[in-house]
Amino acid sequence: MVDDRREGMATLRALLTEAVAGKGRIAMVTGAVATGKSELLYALAERAFDLGALPLTATGSPAESGLPLGVLSQLLHQAPLLDQQRVTTLRLLHEGARSQLPRDPATESIEHVDLQIVDALCTVLLELAERCPLVIAVDDVHHADRASQLCLAYLARRVKFANVMLVLSAAEHSPHLRTLFHTEILRQPHCRPVRLTHLSRDGVDARLGEDAARRFGAVVHALSGGNRLLVDALLEDLQTTGAPGDRYGEAVLACVRRLGPYVQETAHGLAVLGEPGSIGRLLGRGESEAAVAKSLQALAGAGLLVDGRFRHEAARSAVLAELDAADRIHLHRRAAELAHRDGATADVVAGHLLHASHAGDPWALSALEEAARLELRDNGVESAIEYLKLAWRTCDDERRRARIATTLVRAEWRINPSTPVGHLAGLTDALHKGHLGGGDTVVLAKALLWHGHTQDAMDVLGRLRELGEPDQETAAELAAARPWFRAIYPSFLPHLPEVGAVVSSFGVGRRIQSAGALADVLTHGPREETLATAEHILRGCRLDEMTMDTVETALLALTYTDRPGRAAPWCDAFIAEAETRRAPSRQARLAAIRAEIGLRGGDLAAAAADARHALAIIPAGSWGVAVGGPLGTLLLAGAAMGRLDDCLPEFNQPVPDAMLDTRYGLQYLRGKGRFNLMAGQPDQALRDFLLCGELMTRWKLDVPSFIAWRLDAAEALIALRNDDEARRLVNEQLSRCGRQSQRVRGSALRLLAAVSEVRHRPMLLRQAADLLQAGGDRYEYARLLFDLTEAYHATGEYRRAGMLGQRARALAKECHADSLRRALPRMDRDDPAGVPVLLSDAERRVAELAAEGYTNREISARLFITVSTVEQHMTRVFRKLKVSRRTELPETLADDART
Numbered sequence: 001m002v003d004d005r006r007e008g009m010a011t012l013r014a015l016l017t018e019a020v021a022g023k024g025r026i027a028m029v030t031g032a033v034a035t036g037k038s039e040l041l042y043a044l045a046e047r048a049f050d051l052g053a054l055p056l057t058a059t060g061s062p063a064e065s066g067l068p069l070g071v072l073s074q075l076l077h078q079a080p081l082l083d084q085q086r087v088t089t090l091r092l093l094h095e096g097a098r099s100q101l102p103r104d105p106a107t108e109s110i111e112h113v114d115l116q117i118v119d120a121l122c123t124v125l126l127e128l129a130e131r132c133p134l135v136i137a138v139d140d141v142h143h144a145d146r147a148s149q150l151c152l153a154y155l156a157r158r159v160k161f162a163n164v165m166l167v168l169s170a171a172e173h174s175p176h177l178r179t180l181f182h183t184e185i186l187r188q189p190h191c192r193p194v195r196l197t198h199l200s201r202d203g204v205d206a207r208l209g210e211d212a213a214r215r216f217g218a219v220v221h222a223l224s225g226g227n228r229l230l231v232d233a234l235l236e237d238l239q240t241t242g243a244p245g246d247r248y249g250e251a252v253l254a255c256v257r258r259l260g261p262y263v264q265e266t267a268h269g270l271a272v273l274g275e276p277g278s279i280g281r282l283l284g285r286g287e288s289e290a291a292v293a294k295s296l297q298a299l300a301g302a303g304l305l306v307d308g309r310f311r312h313e314a315a316r317s318a319v320l321a322e323l324d325a326a327d328r329i330h331l332h333r334r335a336a337e338l339a340h341r342d343g344a345t346a347d348v349v350a351g352h353l354l355h356a357s358h359a360g361d362p363w364a365l366s367a368l369e370e371a372a373r374l375e376l377r378d379n380g381v382e383s384a385i386e387y388l389k390l391a392w393r394t395c396d397d398e399r400r401r402a403r404i405a406t407t408l409v410r411a412e413w414r415i416n417p418s419t420p421v422g423h424l425a426g427l428t429d430a431l432h433k434g435h436l437g438g439g440d441t442v443v444l445a446k447a448l449l450w451h452g453h454t455q456d457a458m459d460v461l462g463r464l465r466e467l468g469e470p471d472q473e474t475a476a477e478l479a480a481a482r483p484w485f486r487a488i489y490p491s492f493l494p495h496l497p498e499v500g501a502v503v504s505s506f507g508v509g510r511r512i513q514s515a516g517a518l519a520d521v522l523t524h525g526p527r528e529e530t531l532a533t534a535e536h537i538l539r540g541c542r543l544d545e546m547t548m549d550t551v552e553t554a555l556l557a558l559t560y561t562d563r564p565g566r567a568a569p570w571c572d573a574f575i576a577e578a579e580t581r582r583a584p585s586r587q588a589r590l591a592a593i594r595a596e597i598g599l600r601g602g603d604l605a606a607a608a609a610d611a612r613h614a615l616a617i618i619p620a621g622s623w624g625v626a627v628g629g630p631l632g633t634l635l636l637a638g639a640a641m642g643r644l645d646d647c648l649p650e651f652n653q654p655v656p657d658a659m660l661d662t663r664y665g666l667q668y669l670r671g672k673g674r675f676n677l678m679a680g681q682p683d684q685a686l687r688d689f690l691l692c693g694e695l696m697t698r699w700k701l702d703v704p705s706f707i708a709w710r711l712d713a714a715e716a717l718i719a720l721r722n723d724d725e726a727r728r729l730v731n732e733q734l735s736r737c738g739r740q741s742q743r744v745r746g747s748a749l750r751l752l753a754a755v756s757e758v759r760h761r762p763m764l765l766r767q768a769a770d771l772l773q774a775g776g777d778r779y780e781y782a783r784l785l786f787d788l789t790e791a792y793h794a795t796g797e798y799r800r801a802g803m804l805g806q807r808a809r810a811l812a813k814e815c816h817a818d819s820l821r822r823a824l825p826r827m828d829r830d831d832p833a834g835v836p837v838l839l840s841d842a843e844r845r846v847a848e849l850a851a852e853g854y855t856n857r858e859i860s861a862r863l864f865i866t867v868s869t870v871e872q873h874m875t876r877v878f879r880k881l882k883v884s885r886r887t888e889l890p891e892t893l894a895d896d897a898r899t
Helices: 005-020 037-050 070-078 083-098 115-131 146-156 179-186 201-208 210-224 228-240 246-258 261-273 279-283 289-301 313-322 325-341 346-356 362-377 381-394 398-413 421-432 438-450 454-466 472-488 490-495 506-524 528-539 548-559 564-580 584-600 604-617 624-641 644-651 657-661 663-678 682-698 709-719 723-736 742-754 758-775 778-794 798-814 818-823 841-851 856-863 867-881 891-898
Strands: 025-031 054-059 134-139 164-171 191-196
Touching: 005 025, 005 037, 005 164, 005 191, 025 037, 025 179, 037 054, 037 134, 037 164, 037 191, 054 070, 070 083, 070 115, 070 134, 070 146, 083 115, 115 134, 115 146, 115 164, 146 164, 146 179, 179 191, 201 210, 201 228, 210 228, 228 246, 246 261, 246 313, 261 279, 261 289, 261 313, 261 325, 279 289, 279 325, 325 346, 325 362, 346 362, 346 381, 362 381, 362 398, 381 398, 398 421, 398 438, 421 438, 421 454, 438 454, 438 472, 438 624, 454 490, 472 490, 472 506, 472 548, 472 663, 506 528, 506 548, 528 548, 528 564, 548 564, 548 584, 564 584, 584 604, 584 624, 604 624, 624 644, 624 657, 624 663, 624 818, 644 663, 657 663, 663 682, 663 709, 682 709, 682 867, 709 723, 709 742, 723 742, 742 758, 742 778, 758 778, 778 798, 778 818, 778 867, 798 818, 841 856, 841 867, 856 867
Parallel strands: 025 164, 025 191, 054 134, 134 164
Antiparallel strands: none
């Protein structure tokens, strides 16, 4: 049925016609809240005027339900009485109100009321009906005071042959609808029941209109249950904000209030509990749960509940917000006690404790800690943090409080590594007081190092050494920390206490194995067994609250074995898991690793995008010393792509001084050096590369698969025209490359060709090509193709150079290496002398001005580049054109400059 009010109105009109004709009629209109009962009664009152009848209306109210004869007084005050009748009526109402009416429903009957008063009041109405037909309409009669209900029942038995239509409306399932009164009315033979229902789905669509029904019909029906008040409110909210909001909440509260205070209290209890339960016990009522069930039935009948719960969280929130703050806290605290007593799960108990801001009892702290552990396991990091914060605030046991703070640091780290800083001082103080366990001390030291508090970290490690022989748990943590420090904070490794053989759990054992694999790669270079170990570890890992370090070190071990193609799928899978687990810190750290993987595969654009993504998830200031990882990768990728201006903000980004005590500092120095080199600052670049090499050598991490700093330094030396020192570094790097370092060997041979005689270059570059192609670094391979193209030009093999140049240009485009692509020689035209034009666009612009007679400084000013960059371009121009001075530059260059 779309809307049953039309049928109901037809019934009432028919009854009204009969009543005007002298056949008294009664109609009992029932239905849930907001089914249109009031609208129907007022529409009937307006219709009464058309038929010459006089409407008298009244409305029951929960606020006036204790006012004797309040509803009847509303009716009689509207009646057009004569002066003497009005005086008499007012006196009767006053006397009736003062009389003691029965309050026990079991004794509810006319005989217990002064019948003379009841009869006299009803006679006033019946006599009035003899003068003019009456329509007596009482809305929400279930909220009418008891005396008025008894009078209305008395009147109902006497209107059968009077010109009176008595129409009453009542909410179904209302606890205030007295069964005796309701039965008394309905049993009258001249009474007709009219029942209204909520809208069906078709009814909702019709009320919304065609366009809104198409967009919102399904959700409106689901969240309103067809309740007309809720339908209208939802439409307004959805059209305004796209989600249930304030209007919906206000409509829900209006419905709850209309059901009366008893139902309202039940709604409050349900909102606190969130689901049907011991609402009676929660509210402290002496009634049985059957009485509560009746209130829940009324709420469900109003369309507010489905399966005993509010249809939407906005409804529950609105009901909760209506509660006074003190009452809400009291109810949540009471709910927590009941849930604990009834053996509810820890998360249920902890949820109520959190809303009550209370955890003073020992069982409350245990519930919060257990709930936090479960939430961390199941991706509820934010909830876990709130539970732990409450436990930390209310715990008065200092040792336990320190343990809670350590867990809180780990949890907050998953959201933002900068957040736990506020707890570090407290944990350090707890350590000095002897309240921090050995394993937690290691966590504190790692956190201090991350944020660059090196002296504090050394103090903590020193304190750990003073504790003497560690217990088994601390020994296991220290055993796991040693390889981790070796790979990430090598300068602090001497400060870490040594331990003998330990028996560790599976999780700790896997952390030791994973960190050991990374330390092994960084110390001895890539080996097949390390590759197998890393993949074995990753195969059994999930990103729970304790395994991020395990995953991170295993991924890096795999990456630094020069197998980017094998590391990428693992990293992508863990990034997807981190997104599912809503762990921003982990997403950022994994994105930084993914950027390194992309860079080593020659996917420059992806590497830059992943590095920027990592720095967007966690701002640079929150990365601590680890910022060198993503920053270094971004600078490397930006330099290779030739997008120096885009990366200037990151280049100028302040970094912690303590970063240079870590592996992240090495990555940053290399990125900064490559950026300086591409910006025409080879002197500064060489300093960066040499410092990187000095630290790697000092820390015994000098493996080319991690950073081949000698090759970077050699490239800077070539730009500085120091070919002899460059050749020495390249040869030294070649002597240190193992069979697994194909990528580094290929790059070394490419640079060796650059400092060798022209006739030897093609052979060296062809050897390098085989190695780089197998190594999987497309950018390095593109650079090699560019060098090989130049070498073929230099030896006069123009046809081969042209074919190879096309491959080099295509690969550079694929890698987004715009600077390399622009530098490739143009093969589309020759100069008048028949010599191919070998110059890149940048070199040609410099050469054209030089041919015109401009000095290097003047060229620098005109082209907005440094003098050093001009000198480098001129060096290449001379070499490519096989000239030794400016006066030998082709005249066509000057002609091009003038045109």
